Amino acid sequence: MIALGGSIGTGLLVGSGKALYMGGPAALLIAWGVVGTMVFCVVHALGELCVAFPVNGAFSTYATRFVDSSWGFAVGWNYAIMWLFVFPLELVAAAMCLQFWNTTINPVSWVAIFYVAIVLINLFGVKGYGEAEFYLTIFKIIALVGFIILGVILVCGGGPKHEFIGNKNWKVGAFANGFKGVATTFITASYSLAGTEMVGLAAAEVDNPRKVLPKAIRQVFWRVFLFYYLTLTFIGLLVPYNHPDLLGGSGNNASPFVIAIKDAGIKALPSIFNACILFAVVSVGNSSVFGCSRTIQSLGAQGLAPSWFAYIDRKGRPLVALGISAIFGALCFLTAYKDQGTVFNWLLSVAGLATVFAWFNIALCHFRFRRAMRTQKRSLDELVFTSVTGIWGSLYSMAFLILVLIAQFWVALFPLHSNGKPSAESFFQNYLGAFVILICYIGHKLYTRNWRIYLSSADIDLESGRRIVDVEVLQAEMTEEKEANRLKPVYIRLWNYWC
Template sequence: MSDSDVEKKFEYPDQKVFDQSHGHGQIDIVEDHGADSQLQRQLSTRHITMIALGSSIGMGLWLGSGSSLASGGPAGIFIGYLLSGTMIWAVSHSIGEMAVMYPLPSAFVQWSNKFVDPACGFALGYAYWMNYFITIANELQAVNTVLSFWTTAVPIAAWMSIFWVVIILVNVLGVKFFAEIEVVCSMIKFGWIFVVIISGIVISAGGAPGHGAIGFRYWNQDPFTNGFKGFLSVMPTCIFAMAGSENAGLVASETRNPRRSVPKAVGSIWLRLSLFYIMGSLIVTITVSPTNPDIFGGSGTNASPFVIAYREAALPALAHIMNAVIFISVLSTGSISGFGGSRTLLGLSQIGMAPRIMQKADSWGRPWYALIPTLVIGGGLSYLNVNYSGAEVFSWFSNLTSLFTLFGWGMICLSHIRMRHAWKIQGRSVEDLPWKTWTWPWGAYWGLFWCIVLIIAEFYLALWPLGEKPSAEHFFSTYVSVIAIVICYLGAKIYYRQRRWVDTATIDLDAGRRFYKDQEIEECDAKNKSWAKKGLEAIWS
């Protein structure tokens, strides 16, 4: 099979003209060449903005910060979140530019197939599908850790079974129901972070009844626990915590007008990064000791460091509320992973890399054949926690998903770079792009560079782990994600007999594309003029 045959094989099957009116006589989208999906475009700007704000806030931040604090120290976890934040900020801008023009069901999977290489699209698609169902398992096993703060009388398997059903119901009751649930969860998480920041500063300053001032005591004692290797060990948790921010690219295919919605979601990234992750991690480092045995991953109760901070400050009411917010966050992230996994399978099916039946969706926009296997495998995998500690399972799963995520982020940046290259060499003007990111080209290259560096760094940790002797068991349990990616990529290369990446000069830039009216583009550009305005609109829209 020649390279040109491969490219034709994976082009989008149906190219349609799609007119969408909002009931005011005005058509915003004049052509939609990717409208071959049975998904229903029921999501609004409010939905995509709030999902982008809160979709990645789960156990990675609330619980995983504890194990990261213990292994990397205060400076290690803070710098880890700072570096990860710059990466996903760059990745999100690459997503924004492509999602506005190519709002496809599996987004970055189909972009990789189109702009880089069908084998890369295949490897990324199945890697991310595994990433999503592993995240479901990880969030379900976190439920037991969170609820054990209140009671240990209920068996682990019972808790996981109950909330597995809850995640299933959120996904099967329709896209609009799913979106409204996520909006509520995101508002709770976003509102609570302000309480965490203010109360954490008060606790650290000595304003709580439980103890005196802490300040930067733990920074002065041992800022980098376990040195440079300890810092590297923090990165998988930081990447796992921020995984999910790329879901804005997935939901773009089910929004009424990506040209309005996606830039607002991208514009809110700085707010989420600064408040949720950077400020959140800083609060942990000035309120909780890295040697506290009760933090997640320690020898004690394995509680969230935020909960421990309130409990030791003699603020039990805030500790209980914090635990409840963590519980909501865990279920929210699990639900979003079911949504993302099913859309990834659907997108793979669209480009001929999964059974064609997975493209089918009902009148409510539910892709049953892609949704069921994602939810079933993810829930079934969670039962590993029955025989192992929550922190141990979390470590396994976060290592697996962080490597899948790094690969995904890297492919998003690479797809953006090659999309822009194809746009240029085919003689098209940058002004013809419906939305342009101001971070080009440095943002895309920055994200790609650090993804490559961290994948190499995690290889080093897999060979020489922190606090353990090197072993084949540890290497494969930590680095099996990369092995799976390589096998998928090489298998696809051999099967499709393709020897090089797609030629950017021959890419059909209009296949899978959505076209907008010039007036609509000008209006949206005016509304998304400044970063500050974008951030404020993201909160209150």
């Protein structure tokens, strides 16, 4: 369930409205479709690494092992910083969800309630996090499947107004701002899929990664196709890119999902969907504490942070790392400050590109892992799970993410509707994350006096952290499982592979 719904949050449910306004309905399908192919490749590469090396920390640990310790330091801290700031931001977003119904209660009260609840959930360890995500994800999945069914009905004219919509809103404008609008939408699509890699952080705490992780990794196809592509198809059909609520709305009132339901004339459903957005926001806040704590603990264990950051109690909880996340989460109480929007925009800008660098790092580590396997004359038959797209998928992902960074640079420096004039504020709010990771990387190089850019393929450690070491036994088990699967009906085999 973490793999299926871990990344569904405000990026899709609210942020897609800004993407529709900037790019138009065609840009939504192009951006999420192409970014979805990249995420598919990255998650399969991550699955191959996690099944082979189910180690704590995943991304930063792999970066240190397969690339270089300075790169591991930069990627790990950039990823941890992102979740440190996402936690308070999601708490504020949760309070905004409740403002949809009640504006008389001080939002700080709601923030405090959600803050305590999420910290307590994570104090129950990985089981508490997993159980909470399981139920929160069920709500998200039911909401999105319900919206897809409603979308079919409304587009075909079955709503209260009995108006056939068809492709009417595409005729208003399929592309809102040309190529620049599409480029801006690519960036929003990348952010909305952030959290897809969270399944890798749980690898070290899974009893049997060989059995569980491949099944979870394969779910990414359905997540991208069903919960992103189909919902955004109906958003583009139901809401015109120039809808006044997209232009001037704020908070959940600017959600294209809520706008589509309101325009259909359905009375109670906007409030119900707002509740689903609330569940999604709390889910992302819960994931942020889990992701941040595991990354910080891993950095401490690798010697890339103070050693006491690595402390784990007898129940397997990284208490020091959880405490650090809770301390930063207290930034949510800045919601009482009159200029809290400006403060949080700058806080988020520090790690605004963290997801892009995390995905690039996963693809790079997979590429370096395969090179090391080849150099050290190791067979891929040793691997329980291999990426469907192989090494070429990782190369494609790295090339695509470099293009996203270039597009982000262009759009950040010359934002839409700036008449071609550069904007320093827009640039630093959208591109500061690149400077953060660069400073971390160079700073670690200067501190350690380690001028090596990357490890040679022959020196990469392919043994530490492997749970399965007897290759012959492994291959015998896999052969037996394949034979048993071959005897099953075709529909069962297809179900087992994709689901």
